[in-house]
Amino acid sequence: MSLNTKAIAKNAYFISKHRGRVTARVRVPGGHLEARHLEIIKEIAERCGNGTVHLTARQAFAIPGIPAEKIPEVRKLLAPYIREAEVGMGVNLPDPEGGFPVPLPPNVLACIGSRDCVFGNIDTAELAQKIERTFYPGSTLLKIGVAGCANDCAKVHMQDVGIIGMVEPLYDPARCIGCEACVKNCRRAASGALRAENYKVARDDLRCLGCGECVLKCPTGAWSRGAKYYRLVIGGRTGRKHPRAARTFLEWAGEEAVIQVIANILAYIEKHRDKTLPKEHLGYIIDRTGYGVFKQEVLAGVNLGPRAKVAKYINFGGYAYDKGVQLT
Ligand code: SF4
Ligand code: SF4
Ligand code: SF4
Known part of the structure; x- marks a missing residue:
């Protein structure tokens, strides 16, 4: 047959x-x-x-x-x-x-997120389904992953676009007994954004990952979860040709902004991809156009909100094969 x-x-x-x-x-x-x-x-x-x-x-x-x-x-x-x-x-x-109507339907993958995980800052499956509703069944290759927190169990750093749930930790000094459990844990398990000051705690906003660990560690409930935000990492990829991890593009962005950025990324891919190839990962296209063009096009018309930060430059690093290099 x-x-x-x-x-x-x-x-x-x-x-x-x-x-x-x-x-x-x-x-x-x-x-x-x-x-x-x-x-x-x-x-x-x-x-x-x-x-x-x-x-x-x-x-x-x-x-x-x-x-x-x-x-x-x-x-x-x-x-x-x-x-x-x-x-x-x-x-x-x-x-x-x-049946399914397109040949390459990579579903948005996600960790279990806040539905079941104590670390989860966002409902990952809900966001993944929202993204699917907006974009599937388009045929543009875009691998997307969603992680509920910076632990990144979903390995979104290996996706074209990775979304990581963040939370603004809110501090109530009146409840703080100065035990420093949050300070020690942030230093040990996160980014060292907290320091003890006059028997209270100060947070360095620039260092804070929005992981929410301090909320879990405080015995008196002095830390609580504030607004939800999202970190977007871009350009990760696997495969035989130059695999590499994604790098941070946006931090402290809102959900609507993330959805708009992904819509713009799809348009950017269709505009710039090498049409002689059956498919091309986002990272290769960014390599060709340069990060500046990517940033300009995918942020066009997007209201990122007052809290958002955008990477000025990205050095993707990673490696390229060099036949002259001897591996030992
Ligand atoms: S990434 Fe965070 S929220 Fe998701 S499963 Fe891992 S620890 Fe839980
Ligand atoms: S959210 Fe994470 S990084 Fe920020 S202060 Fe709390 S534990 Fe530290
Ligand atoms: S863990 Fe809670 S009580 Fe202890 S220092 Fe941190 S905020 Fe204060």
């Missing part, structure tokens, strides 16, 4: 190394789903695949070993999931029975 590989790939299936077989990929926006949806994944794997399921690094499901002629059956089984997990969240997919 000859496969129409282009049509299959457009429907978000991978062509397998096993002749005549494909792997179905199922997106999980924000990495969070209803437990009952696992029944659907199980049924597809057992009825149409080889009985196994692979969890991808982007928090999606890959269901391998599906004979290509069973794709219509997979679509039928998958439709309720797409209706509930994508359309139900507000994603614009008018034909759930048709």
Whole structure:
């Protein structure tokens, strides 16, 4: 049987190394789903695949070993999931029975965030789904990750765009007993932004990461969580060609500003990407246009708010392969 590989790939299936077989990929926006949806994944794997399921690094499901002629059956089984997990969240997919409509749908990945983690400053899955609602199913390659705090369990520094939840720590001196637990912990586990002063605590705003650790450490509730903000890191990437970690672009930005910036990044990619290549990561495009052009275009028309800070320059560092270098 000859496969129409282009049509299959457009429907978000991978062509397998096993002749005549494909792997179905199922997106999980924000990495969070209803437990009952696992029944659907199980049924597809057992009825149409080889009985196994692979969890991808982007928090999606890959269901391998599906004979290509069973794709219509997979679509039928998958439709309720797409209706509930994508359309139900507000994603614009008018034909759930048709499966996923674009070939490369990297879902926004996220750590569990404030839904369950004591460190979480933001509801990561909610933000991930909001971003998906705005941008999926566009076909521009943009890998986005969301971490609930600076611990970055989601490894967003390896994404094209990483979003990290921040919080403004609010200090009530009347409740402070001067125990210095927050000062010691900030020095040990964060950035050393706190110092003891006359049996009270002072915070260096420039050093503060907005991680919220001080709130967790204070035995008297003298620190509390104030407004939520976001740090945006850009240009991270993996792959064989010059992998590198993302660098900070914005700090203390609001949620709406982050969504607008991501919309502008998509436009920037479409304007500047190398159209001779099937895809190109954001970091390579920034390397070509320069950070100044990137900054100007993606901040155009964005109200960052009074608290936001923008990186003046970025030196991405990382490494380039040099065949003359001997590794020992
Ligand atoms: S990044 Fe922060 S919020 Fe997310 S799981 Fe890790 S510690 Fe929790
Ligand atoms: S939010 Fe984090 S970095 Fe800022 S003062 Fe508290 S512990 Fe230190
Ligand atoms: S941990 Fe709380 S009580 Fe102790 S110094 Fe810090 S703010 Fe004051």
